């Protein structure tokens with residue numbers, strides 16, 4: 001209990017509320033179609049593709065050459081010209097400083113959507129607007145944290161953390177100072193000179209988080225960052241992430257398959273349908289922070305998310321069995 005009181009104290013101290021009602025990120029009717037994997041493209045596909053702009057981006061839905069009705073909902077779903085819808089018509093408005101979790105069946109396009117927001121991929125239709133500007137490429141304002149942490153094993157912890165700052169041309173002393181600040185936040189100061197193989201999984205994930213935070217992004221995009229961790233380490237990181245969020249007030253988009261994780265972290269939990277992923281329901285988690293996964297008061301929220309998700313997962317299984 002003393003520990004929780006301490007966490008609550010730090011949490012309250014860290015809370016800042018910049019521009020709370022400002023809509024920072026807008027996902028406007030985003031759809032993404034992929035060429036069906038393992039199938040050679042046919043001539044129809046080639047001709048329709050060549051008539052598109054080079055990055056397959058469309059200004060509006062009215063110019064969509066592949067209406068939603070041209071897809072079935074089976075795993076064989078594909079348009080007549082050989083494309084498969086991964087996500088379809090996703091519209092979301094995310095406010096500055098919000099913590100939004102994405103949940104949905106495997107393959108419903110959560111990572112695809114994150115990649116589009118990161119600028120690593122382009123929407124086929126629709127657009128992502130950040131601070132009034134259309135996202136067309138990756139930028140330091142959006143940083144991804146992946147499940148497998150993607151650290152460089154040949155670099156020391158400190159060099160992993162300051163890598164992005166070095167690339168950005170930040171002067172040596174300054175980048176060391178910033179990196180140590182975030183390592184300190186992650187309680188990893190003592191491990192600055194260690195190599196990543198000398199760290200536990202949870203510590204590596206914290207290094208990965210520090211590496212993202214040093215870039216001071218406006219948005220953190222987290223794709224199942226804790227999925228590979230044991231439950232105790234994950235529970236610790238869930239609290240730490242809430243503390244970091246309270247201190248830095250970043251906008252965070254967090255993909256997870258873990259329902260208790262989603263309601264523990266999110267201001268909003270967005271539930272996606274089975275592929276093609278559409279927003280099925282949003283559950284607002286209006287409950288005090290910091291939250292612990294074992295808090296019984298979160299159970300009702302978990303139930304709401306589970307009820308929405310259950311039918312989608314059932315559909316997904318049925319399709320796979322077909």
Ligand SMILES: Nc1ncnc2c1ncn2[C@@H]1O[C@H](COP(=O)(O)OP(=O)(O)OP(=O)(O)O)[C@@H](O)[C@H]1O
Pocket residue numbers: 034035036037086104105106107108109110111112113275
């Ligand atoms: N580059 C690609 N080329 C072709 N198809 C792709 C590509 N990337 C993703 N897909 C397909 O798009 C669909 C959505 O994939 P995505 O990885 O976004 O799903 P997800 O919701 O993140 O799944 P999971 O929960 O398993 O990580 C899948 O059917 C996948 O095979």
Ligand SMILES: [Mg+2]
Pocket residue numbers: 110111112223
């Ligand atoms: Mg994924």
